Amino acid sequence: DQQVKQNSPSLSVQEGRISILNCDYTNSMFDYFLWYKKYPAEGPTFLISISSIKDKNEDGRFTVFLNKSAKHLSLHIVPSQPGDSAVYFCAASAGAQKLVFGQGTRLTINP
Amino acid sequence: DAMVIQNPRYQVTQFGKPVTLSCSQTLNHNVMYWYQQKSSQAPKLLFHYYDKDFNNEADTPDNFQSRRPNTSFCFLDIRSPGLGDAAMYLCATSTILSGPANYEQYFGPGTRLTVT
Numbered sequence: 270d271q272q273v274k275q276n277s278p279s280l281s282v283q284e285g286r287i288s289i290l291n292c293d294y295t296n297s298m299f300d301y302f303l304w305y306k307k308y309p310a311e312g313p314t315f316l317i318s319i320s321s322i323k324d325k326n327e328d329g330r331f332t333v334f335l336n337k338s339a340k341h342l343s344l345h346i347v348p349s350q351p352g353d354s355a356v357y358f359c360a361a362s363a364g365a366q367k368l369v370f371g372q373g374t375r376l377t378i379n380p
Numbered sequence: 381d382a383m384v385i386q387n388p389r390y391q392v393t394q395f396g397k398p399v400t401l402s403c404s405q406t407l408n409h410n411v412m413y414w415y416q417q418k419s420s421q422a423p424k425l426l427f428h429y430y431d432k433d434f435n436n437e438a439d440t441p442d443n444f445q446s447r448r449p450n451t452s453f454c455f456l457d458i459r460s461p462g463l464g465d466a467a468m469y470l471c472a473t474s475t476i477l478s479g480p481a482n483y484e485q486y487f488g489p490g491t492r493l494t495v496t
Contacts, residue, residue, distance in 0.1 A: 278420065311489050312472075362483040368425070369422075372422040
């Protein structure tokens with residue numbers, strides 16, 4: 270029973286274009302969502318988050334959108350840069366300081 | 381720099397031979413977590429400590445145990461590793477803040493466990 274799903278295992282985008290990573294969830298009790306970025310041989314690092322009381326949060330080139338009715342969130346990166354090539358994990362919390370992770374999407378930015 | 385450190389980065393153990401993975405943190409966070417991540421899968425929470433209070437996930441096998449002797453250190457003990465326990469083990473920390481909820485967790489680089 271996977272409560273957080275990232276249906277695209279991989280995504281390839283040209284440098285300078287927009288990257289859109291998607292995430293779906295099933296648990297309506299989730300009230301906080303996060304995106305993590307992971308480089309090879311390193312642990313995941315926090316990128317951006319959004320509370321369920323918002324539908325958008327922006328930080329520089331990164332924007333997260335939340336559609337509660339569709340139980341869907343997305344991460345937009347614009348413009349995409351080669352250093353953005355990594356695995357991106359979506360995570361969700363229903364409180365209790367615990368996160369449920371998706372299986373990740375490998376983003377490759379092509380020059 | 382404040383950080384989460386995991387040792388060793390790579391660990392090879394034999395089938396059935398107990399192994400201990402360690403995690404330390406300089407963030408002074410009161411919550412520490414252990415995750416298991418298998419190839420191309422989501423990190424799966426095994427258990428976490430809130431200060432000294434141990435919280436086990438319902439589906440974590442009894443073969444996995446943990447110790448937290450102080451705020452800075454947390455250990456993952458695998459009593460009798462099987463081939464299916466080969467995975468990346470991630471340690472993470474977080475802190476309970478007053479005010480708006482903040483569920484951000486800080487991860488170490490992980491220990492890759494191989495079982496032969």
